[in-house]
Amino acid sequence: MEGSVDQYAVVGHPVAHSLSPFIHSLFARQTGQSLSYRLMDVPPERFTEQVYEFFATGGRGLNVTLPHKTRALTIAHELTERARLAGAVNTLAARRDGSLLGDNTDGAGLVQDLTANLGVPVRGRSILLIGAGGAARGVMAPLLALGPQRIVISNRTAERAMALAVVFAGLGAVEGCGFGELGAQPFDLIVNATSASLTGELPGVPATVFGPQTLCYDMAYGRADTPFVRWARTLGCREAVPGWGMLVEQAAESFRLWRGVRPLTAPVLAALTGRPSAGG
Numbered sequence: 001m002e003g004s005v006d007q008y009a010v011v012g013h014p015v016a017h018s019l020s021p022f023i024h025s026l027f028a029r030q031t032g033q034s035l036s037y038r039l040m041d042v043p044p045e046r047f048t049e050q051v052y053e054f055f056a057t058g059g060r061g062l063n064v065t066l067p068h069k070t071r072a073l074t075i076a077h078e079l080t081e082r083a084r085l086a087g088a089v090n091t092l093a094a095r096r097d098g099s100l101l102g103d104n105t106d107g108a109g110l111v112q113d114l115t116a117n118l119g120v121p122v123r124g125r126s127i128l129l130i131g132a133g134g135a136a137r138g139v140m141a142p143l144l145a146l147g148p149q150r151i152v153i154s155n156r157t158a159e160r161a162m163a164l165a166v167v168f169a170g171l172g173a174v175e176g177c178g179f180g181e182l183g184a185q186p187f188d189l190i191v192n193a194t195s196a197s198l199t200g201e202l203p204g205v206p207a208t209v210f211g212p213q214t215l216c217y218d219m220a221y222g223r224a225d226t227p228f229v230r231w232a233r234t235l236g237c238r239e240a241v242p243g244w245g246m247l248v249e250q251a252a253e254s255f256r257l258w259r260g261v262r263p264l265t266a267p268v269l270a271a272l273t274g275r276p277s278a279g280g
């Protein structure tokens with residue numbers, strides 16, 4: 001259609017509460033790009049058909065969220081290395097020849113928030129990753145690439161943690177265990193990758209893993225502090241942060257893949273959290 005703008009969307013089920021349209025519209029305005037970005041609520045049984053239809057009718061890119069991230073892996077014609085390692089796709093991009101590239105920007109988003117926004121040192125540090133589902137898997141390779149001393153994956157179901165550790169053993173020092181096997185030694189960085197926050201629960205890790213120097217990061221976020229963030233603060237850790245920055249940074253990585261320009265994230269993060277951004 002002559003004069004039509006490039007079409008983007010986030011596909012999920014449910015997806016009504018996604019903040020991606022807001023974030024990408026701010027990115028587009030800031031970078032002077034003309035595009036449209038909408039919500040696509042698609043149930044699992046219609047995912048493949050609806051995605052192909054979106055791209056066949058001129059769609060340029062999709063963000064993929066729950067519960068479709070694993071399915072998206074199988075419909076991309078080519079995968080980035082980080083999507084392959086994550087075992088999931090959160091970004092699809094149409095290429096000139098009509099084929100679909102599948103990428104995963106979640107891990108890069110976490111790493112960018114930790115290193116660039118929060119100034120957390122990771123090289124040579126000990127990391128406790130709580131959870132062994134898709135969210136945990138997605139951040140393993142990008143975290144290992146920063147050269148931590150070790151990553152301990154701990155999960156309510158210990159076998160899943162051990163299985164995930166085996167997948168990444170070739171990329172660095174990785175161990176898997178249940179919550180009960182975590183010792184009394186505090187970690188430098190603790191990342192909560194469980195979905196416990198979504199139901200107002202806490203993962204049952206012992207309080208001994210939190211020390212006064214420990215930085216705690218919850219991949220979940222909400223209007224109010226998440227239960228994990230609140231709990232970590234009561235234990236006297238150095239800082240406990242919800243995952244707003246990861247949300248915005250993974251979106252910025254998707255935007256860069258689609259549009260070839262990386263937007264500034266600080267003003268968007270400030271708009272979401274109500275915090276003033278650096279420089280106003």
Ligand code: ATR
Nearest residue numbers: 131132133134135136156157194195196201202203
């Ligand atoms: P996601 O893609 O969000 O990671 P998932 O693959 O269903 O979703 O994984 C959810 C993760 O949160 C798992 O590690 C799960 O632990 P189990 O493997 O033992 O199920 C974890 N989780 C969910 N609710 C939890 C709770 N209340 N306490 C501790 N861990 C929880």
